Every structure is written in structure tokens, then in C-alpha cells.
Amino acid sequence: MILLEVKDLRTYFETEDGLVKAVDGISFQLQRGETLGIVGESGSGKSVANLSILRLVPDPPGKIAGGEVIFKGQDILLLPPDAVRKIRGRRIAMIFQDPMTSLNPFMKISKQLMEMTQLHLGHTRAQAYEHAVKMLETVGMPDARTRADSYPHEFSGGMRQRVMIAMALSCEPELLIADEPTTALDVTIQAQILELIKKLKQETGTSVILITHDLGVVAGMTDHVIVMYAGKIFEQAKTKELFARPGNPYTKGLLRSVPDPTAEQGKLYQIPGLPPDVAHLKPGCPFAERCERAEEICRREFPPFVELTPDHHSLCHFANEVYAESIESSRG
Amino acid sequence: MEPEIQTEFIRGTSLWRDAWRRLLKNKLAVFGLIVVALITLASLTGPTIIKRTFGFTPDYIPIGQPKLVRSYPPFKGPDGEFSWKHAMGTDNAGRDQLARVLQGGQISLFVGIIATLVSLIIGVSYGAISGYAGGRIDNLMMRIVDVLYSLPYVILVIVLLSMFRSQTPRGQLILLFVALGSVSWLTMARIVRGQVLSLKNQEFVLAARATGVSAPRIIFRHLVPNTLGPVIVYATLTIPQVMLTEAFLSFLGLGVQAPFASWGSLTADGIQNIAIFPWQLIFPGVTMALTLFSLNFLGDGLRDALDPQMRTI
Numbered sequence: 001m002i003l004l005e006v007k008d009l010r011t012y013f014e015t016e017d018g019l020v021k022a023v024d025g026i027s028f029q030l031q032r033g034e035t036l037g038i039v040g041e042s043g044s045g046k047s048v049a050n051l052s053i054l055r056l057v058p059d060p061p062g063k064i065a066g067g068e069v070i071f072k073g074q075d076i077l078l079l080p081p082d083a084v085r086k087i088r089g090r091r092i093a094m095i096f097q098d099p100m101t102s103l104n105p106f107m108k109i110s111k112q113l114m115e116m117t118q119l120h121l122g123h124t125r126a127q128a129y130e131h132a133v134k135m136l137e138t139v140g141m142p143d144a145r146t147r148a149d150s151y152p153h154e155f156s157g158g159m160r161q162r163v164m165i166a167m168a169l170s171c172e173p174e175l176l177i178a179d180e181p182t183t184a185l186d187v188t189i190q191a192q193i194l195e196l197i198k199k200l201k202q203e204t205g206t207s208v209i210l211i212t213h214d215l216g217v218v219a220g221m222t223d224h225v226i227v228m229y230a231g232k233i234f235e236q237a238k239t240k241e242l243f244a245r246p247g248n249p250y251t252k253g254l255l256r257s258v259p260d261p262t263a264e265q266g267k268l269y270q271i272p273g274l275p276p277d278v279a280h281l282k283p284g285c286p287f288a289e290r291c292e293r294a295e296e297i298c299r300r301e302f303p304p305f306v307e308l309t310p311d312h313h314s315l316c317h318f319a320n321e322v323y324a325e326s327i328e329s330s331r332g
Numbered sequence: 333m334e335p336e337i338q339t340e341f342i343r344g345t346s347l348w349r350d351a352w353r354r355l356l357k358n359k360l361a362v363f364g365l366i367v368v369a370l371i372t373l374a375s376l377t378g379p380t381i382i383k384r385t386f387g388f389t390p391d392y393i394p395i396g397q398p399k400l401v402r403s404y405p406p407f408k409g410p411d412g413e414f415s416w417k418h419a420m421g422t423d424n425a426g427r428d429q430l431a432r433v434l435q436g437g438q439i440s441l442f443v444g445i446i447a448t449l450v451s452l453i454i455g456v457s458y459g460a461i462s463g464y465a466g467g468r469i470d471n472l473m474m475r476i477v478d479v480l481y482s483l484p485y486v487i488l489v490i491v492l493l494s495m496f497r498s499q500t501p502r503g504q505l506i507l508l509f510v511a512l513g514s515v516s517w518l519t520m521a522r523i524v525r526g527q528v529l530s531l532k533n534q535e536f537v538l539a540a541r542a543t544g545v546s547a548p549r550i551i552f553r554h555l556v557p558n559t560l561g562p563v564i565v566y567a568t569l570t571i572p573q574v575m576l577t578e579a580f581l582s583f584l585g586l587g588v589q590a591p592f593a594s595w596g597s598l599t600a601d602g603i604q605n606i607a608i609f610p611w612q613l614i615f616p617g618v619t620m621a622l623t624l625f626s627l628n629f630l631g632d633g634l635r636d637a638l639d640p641q642m643r644t645i
Contacts, residue, residue: 089543
């Protein structure tokens with residue numbers, strides 16, 4: 001069953017530098033209980049795409065210029081603001097990148113957790129407090145009852161991210177959007193937090209959108225992957241398929257840039273150049289300047305979104321060729 | 333069996349505890365705090381105590397005393413002998429000066445506190461709403477503040493007070509509150525707006541929005557508490573400023589009127605007899621100066637205590 005369907009979503013920012021098309025016509029579907037990974041470099045539009053789903057893009061300068069976000073049959077973009085507020089946190093919850101700044105420094109964490117359920121589930125103070133303690137226990141907070149009345153600065157980064165997760169899940173949302181939930185944490189804590197999200201997802205059946213630039217995280221956590229570049233979806237496939245048989249030169253480049261601890265020492269591959277300035281895109285493929293196999297047509301014409309298999313799409317003039325090569329090398 | 337783990341809960345030092353500790357290290361601020369506390373306490377209880385102890389009438393004239401022709405110096409009785417009755421002497425009407433000064437302190441402090449409360453309520457809400465709304469609304473709201481700012485503050489109050497001159501002393505007092513309150517919130521609004529502008533881009537505000545918290549709730553539950561430090565400091569510094577303006581207006585005869593007294597109106601009375609009865613000017617003047625100094629010391633101390641980075645600059 002389809003939980004969320006995004007169709008041709010466009011979010012633009014008006015800046016002094018011109019119109020920035022941060023998200024430019026992306027479409028995807030998310031099944032109930034599924035985990036979707038969105039990967040891309042900084043500035044590729046992954047965070048903006050997800051803020052657009054909940055209409056949280058700062059306006060001005062941002063504006064959702066078009067498209068549909070259909071959540072359980074309702075287009076969120078057409079709902080009145082009050083109705084959107086009832087969806088936020090109650091049915092779609094978000095976790096943010098930096099747990100250091102995403103908790104209010106002047107409020108006890110119990111208060112911040114209670115705010116959620118008092119607002120959405122109509123809990124009384126006592127009920128909300130009990131629920132907050134229960135949620136803190138669920139996310140593995142030791143000594144939850146005493147620590148509930150602490151302020152955010154009394155916690156470490158990993159613990160704060162646990163609080164954020166407890167907060168996000170306290171109304172049992174149907175969709176959890178995690179925007180780089182582990183980027184600001186060190187590696188061991190990263191693993192714990194990802195394990196926790198995985199475990200809670202299994203227990204509650206929540207769907208998850210995981211935004212990250214860590215391909216290792218994507219491989220371990222997700223069912224489907226979307227690769228974004230310059231506000232566009234470059235490749236979209238099942239996770240296993242994408243890692244085994246990438247159909248886009250950009251994805252290939254990304255996969256080659258992952259350090260391989262078993263490999264001989266040597267220089268780590270790096271995609272040449274920098275992501276393009278989205279305010280001044282040239283007519284051709286936005287990746288053409290950095291692409292190893294770019295030809296004349298790539299600089300002239302915008303590439304088509306090629307269907308490689310019903311589940312696997314790639315935005316490239318040579319998608320079929322790249323895909324064939326990948327199949328070749330995965331056999332060999 | 334599971335081993336029982338002893339978890340000792342360590343109380344972290346909070347911002348307020350830290351600030352309090354830093355405040356206590358500042359000698360001037362502690363001096364200010366003590367003086368302000370003493371004067372406030374004395375103003376609130378003093379007049380009644382003096383009246384009871386020495387048996388004065390409600391006008392602080394000793395009961396049964398014939399109508400006076402001249403004012404007594406401090407610690408002197410009717411025949412020039414030493415007496416505890418009038419520690420600060422008396423005024424032209426034979427009223428005990430100490431009781432009058434303390435009663436004036438009540439009004440002066442009250443004016444300062446009310447105007448500061450107005451500045452807290454209106455200024456903080458106005459600034460926070462303006463900063464959070466941003467864009468055109470912010471622009472409009474702040475231009476209104478700019479216009480009010482550009483009007484000369486004291487002249488505005490003088491015009492207000494002389495235009496709506498009230499018949500009763502009580503009405504005049506209320507008018508004074510309104511006039512002072514209506515201009516005292518402008519700076520507070522600017523300060524809070526600036527704070528909110530920098531706070532609203534922090535992730536916890538986005539997180540609150542993402543959990544469906546409404547805009548008024550974000551402003552008043554999430555943003556305003558975060559601006560509390562600068563707000564407290566500025567409020568403490570507003571009190572002496574307003575008190576000084578009140579004294580100035582009363583000195584000009586526009587503010588507090590008899591039978592009410594304030595430090596301003598007492599000095600105004602005193603200055604008429606400065607050559608013959610200097611104590612009529614000295615005591616209210618010194619008390620007022622001491623209070624204003626102390627409030628300023630306290631405000632500066634609070635600023636240093638709540639914003640330790642400021643001190644190094």
C-alpha cells in the first residue's frame with residue numbers, strides 16, 4: 001500500500017543571485033513499512049525535498065512552485081495550514097541532523113516530550129509525563145525517570161539524538177523522516193542510533209525516509225534508494241540493485257569514492273570538480289562537466305529519465321550502456 | 333540476579349546558578365542589590381512604622397502639635413534640643429521628612445516598576461512577534477517603533493501630561509504611569525526582536541514547527557524564554573531610567589502632585605528653601621541618587637553575570 005507519493009515536486013528559492021531550483025521535479029513513492037534512502041552531495045536538494053513534504057521550507061525566500069505530495073490520499077500541499085500542523089509530528093515526524101541545536105536549551109526534555117502528546121493526543125499533564133518517561137525508556141535512556149527533568153545541555157550528543165527520536169516517535173507517526181540523523185555523531189554512537197531506528201521501525205511498522213550522504217548507512221538500512229544531484233533524481237532503484245548494478249555515471253562515481261578498508265593503500269577516488277551552482281544551470285546535463293563519459297550531446301541536451309527495469313530508473317543519455325557495463329562487471 | 337547499580341544523580345550547574353555565583357563575586361553589584369533591597373523594604377514599611385512609633389497624624393505631623401511656622405533641622409525638637417523624632421528634620425508644613433522620603437520612595441519605585449512591567453509585557457511580545465513574523469510585517473512593526481523613537485521622549489511625555497491634565501492627584505498619577513509606560517517599551521521591543529531574529533533560525537525552532545507546534549506557542553514558549561537574559565538586564569536598567577524621568581517631570585511640576593510625594597516632587601519643594609533649610613533638598617536628593625546608582629550597579633552586574641563573554645570585550 002502506498003503511504004506517500006511525491007509527484008513532480010518543485011521547490012524554488014528566490015535569491016539575489018537568481019532563482020535557485022533546489023528541488024526540480026522529483027517524484028517517488030513510499031510503501032507502508034518501507035525504508036527509503038535519499039543520498040546526494042551537500043546542496044543536492046535532499047533536505048529541501050523533505051522539508052517541502054511537511055511544508056516547512058522557509059517562505060520567503062523559499063516557495064513550493066509545483067507538484068503534489070499525496071499522503072494517504074490527501075495532497076498535503078493543498079491542505080489549510082491548521083490541517084498541516086495536525087499532520088506534523090502526529091503522522092509524519094522528523095529527526096534533524098544536529099541534536100545539539102534541535103532541542104530547546106531552556107526547556108526540560110520532559111516538557112519538550114510532553115508538548116507533543118499534549119498537543120496531538122490530548123494527554124493530560126500526568127499522562128503526558130508518564131508517556132514521556134516510557135518513550136525515554138524505549139529509546140534506551142538509562143534512569144529515564146530521573147533524567148527526564150534534566151535540561152538538554154546535561155546530555156551527550158548521542159543521548160540528545162535519542163531524546164529527539166523519542167520525541168519523534170511519541171505519537172506513533174506513520175512516517176519518520178530522518179535528515180542525516182547520525183552526521184553529527186561519532187562512529188560508535190552512529191551505529192547505536194541506526195540500530196535503534198531499525199529496531200523501533202520493526203516494532204512499530206513506521207515507514208522511514210532516511211536522508212544521508214553516507215552510502216554505508218544506506219546499504220545497511222534501506223529498501224530503496226534515490227540518488228539526487230542538483231535538485232534532480234539521478235537514479236532510483238532497489239538498494240541491492242543500485243549497489244550491484246548502478247545505471248548512472250554519477251552513482252558509479254559515488255560508489256567508487258567509498259573507502260574500502262580491504263583495498264591496498266592508495267589514493268581514494270574522488271569525483272572531479274564541484275557540484276554546479278544551481279542558480280545558473282546550463283541547458284545540458286548538470287553533471288556533464290564532471291562526468292568521465294560525457295559527450296557532446298550531454299552538454300547540449302538535458303538527459304532523459306530512462307527506465308532500465310520497472311524498478312530502476314536513471315537520468316542519463318547513456319543509461320542503458322552504463323547499466324550494461326555494470327551487469328558485465330558484476331558478473332565478471 | 334541482576335546486580336543493583338547505584339546511580340548517583342549529579343546535579344549540573346545551571347545557567348542561573350552560574351549567573352548568581354558570578355553576580356555575588358561582583359562587589360558593586362552586591363552593594364547595589366543590598367541597597368535596593370533595603371530601600372525597597374524601608375519604603376514599604378517605613379512610613380507606617382514611623383507613624384506608629386512617634387504618634388504622627390496621617391500627614392506625618394506629630395499629634396497635638398500646633399501649626400508650625402518653621403521647619404526643624406534633623407534630630408532637633410521644637411526648642412532646638414536633641415530629639416529622635418525627626419531624623420531628617422521636617423518640611424515647611426511640619427511633616428516628618430524621613431517618612432515623606434520613604435513615602436516618596438514608594439511612588440518612585442512603583443512608577444519605575446510599573447513602567448518596566450509595561451515595557452516587559454508590550455515590548456517583549458511586540459518584539460518577539462515582529463521578529464518571528466519577519467518580512468513585511470516585521471518591517472511595518474519596526475517602522476512604527478522607529479517613528480515613536482524619533483519623537484523626543486521627554487517632550488512627548490510633557491505634551492501628554494499637559495494635554496490631559498487631570499483634576500485629581502490620583503488621576504494625575506495614573507496619567508504619569510500611562511505616559512511613561514507608553515514610551516518605555518520601544519528599546520525592549522528592539523532588543524527582543526534582535527534576539528528572536530537570531531534564535532528563530534536555530535534548529536530547535538524548526539524541530540518545534542516540525543512537531544506541529546503553533547506559531548504563538550513557538551513564540552511564547554520556545555523563543556521568549558531564550559531571550560530572558562538580555563531582557564532581565566535591560567529591565568533592571570530601565571527601572572532607574574524611568575525613575576529619573578519621573579523625578580524630572582515631578583520636579584517640573586508635571587508629575588506627582590500633593591498629597592502624594594515622590595523624590596522628584598520632594599526635591600522640587602526642597603529647592604525653594606535651599607538657602608535656609610538645606611535638609612529639605614539634601615535628603616530626598618541623596619536617597620534618590622543612592623537608589624539610582626545601586627540599580628545601575630545591579631543592572632551592570634547582572635549583564636556581566638548573564639553574559640560572561642561580554643566582560644572580556
